[in-house]
Amino acid sequence: MGDELQKKPLVLDVDGTFLRTDILFECFWSALGKDPIRAIKASFLNLKKPARLKAELAQIATLRTDLLPVEPEVSELVAQAKADGREVILASASHQPLVEQLARDHDLSPRVFASDGQTNLKGERKASALVAAFGEQGFDYAGNAPVDRAIWSMADHAIVVGDDASARQIEGRGQVITRVEGGWQMADVMRSFRPHQWVKNVLLLLPMIAAHAFDVPTVLAAFLGIVAFSAAASSIYLVNDLLDLEADRLHATKKNRPFASGAVPIQIGMLCFVLLSIIALGVAAVLSWAFLGVVAFYMALSLAYSLKLKRMRWIDIAVLASLYTLRVVAGAAATGIYVSGYLLVFIFPVFLALGCVKRLTELTLATSDERLPGRGYGRPDRPDLLNVAALGVVAALVAFFLYSFTEQAIGLYKTRWLIWVAEIPLAWWLIRMVSLGWHGKQDYDPIVFAMKDKRGIGLILMTLSIMFYAAGLWQQWFGAIG
Structure with a gap:
């Protein structure tokens, strides 16, 4: 009798139990990346028809079920059950063809219980189907949510994943x-915000620094602008990661990101996107309508980049440079400081070059000659990326030089020739960044790398120090003799 009980099948729920993710939301984001309009239309038309919604999204999406993250402890239970000669069956409210494919991926029983486009196999319906197949207490069941209580009550052995109540x-x-x-x-949720990327938003301080406006109201406005932009950027990082799930899972290091690894549920990411967007737009509205417009445009362009533009060769780099340049515009809008056209003409090619450095680094560190997942670049593009980066460096240095002849520069800098001297460490920094990217000796994100690179930080501080001296600020602040 005991041996017979041992042979009872182990039945597994899929979403949040066998998998550390949810197939419905995986399909939604995969479909959104492939055909946004069709995915959104299918979602709205079938909000009250979950079985139909799952079927339609599955048709649009191209879901790699073999890449979906598995719950390690449940995987151990599966291995033990298979070693004991027990049948391991998937029973899920997800769309049947995907559940069948998942079972094949993990060498589980071909017999599955799942939604078929008409019936959403969940709760009582799933319990009835399992009892009809195995009888009461004729199976063990693993689930993760209160809706599974009806099934656990009919199972012999209950395996509960994460649902303490x-x-x-x-x-x-x-x-x-x-x-x-x-x-x-929560630590993984915070990690999904990519707080280390917030350092990029110091670019909002650039108009304040360029104008030498260091009064308290200006500094406070710039700080609030950084808060709003950080929230806006994090909201887009969430969307970007959700759209990039498959590409990240194929990447050597990005596969450990919170959503790709299943450490954070997709639903939590979607909720955080809404909350961060509200914070970003709310703080922006408090500062000024102009700043609100810049933040809204930044978010819209970032969404377009995540949905489509990042997959378009060369356009993606131009958009990246534009997004960085928008941070400078945002700093001006937040503080009410006028920004010289030369500053923007200088900033754009700098970040055009750094965008090329980002792709150069990825290609140099890639383990094969195949095109980068979701990007379209391959190793043969490295020379072209290097050439565009070099053009960006030259354009930035020329714009910096021409700025020294403007009325604004003449008014701000007492010793104007020192601006030309400041170009030396600046040029050194830019050329060094391109060289490190070419040789794969920096991080995947050049801006984050730059903020940790001691030698590079030294060159930037040297540039700023020379310019501050040229403007007479050191003398003003510390009483030094000019």
């Missing part, structure tokens, strides 16, 4: 139970 209820009625921790951590 349900686990306590099951234990209260004396049923055999196995707990699996599951769940997610």
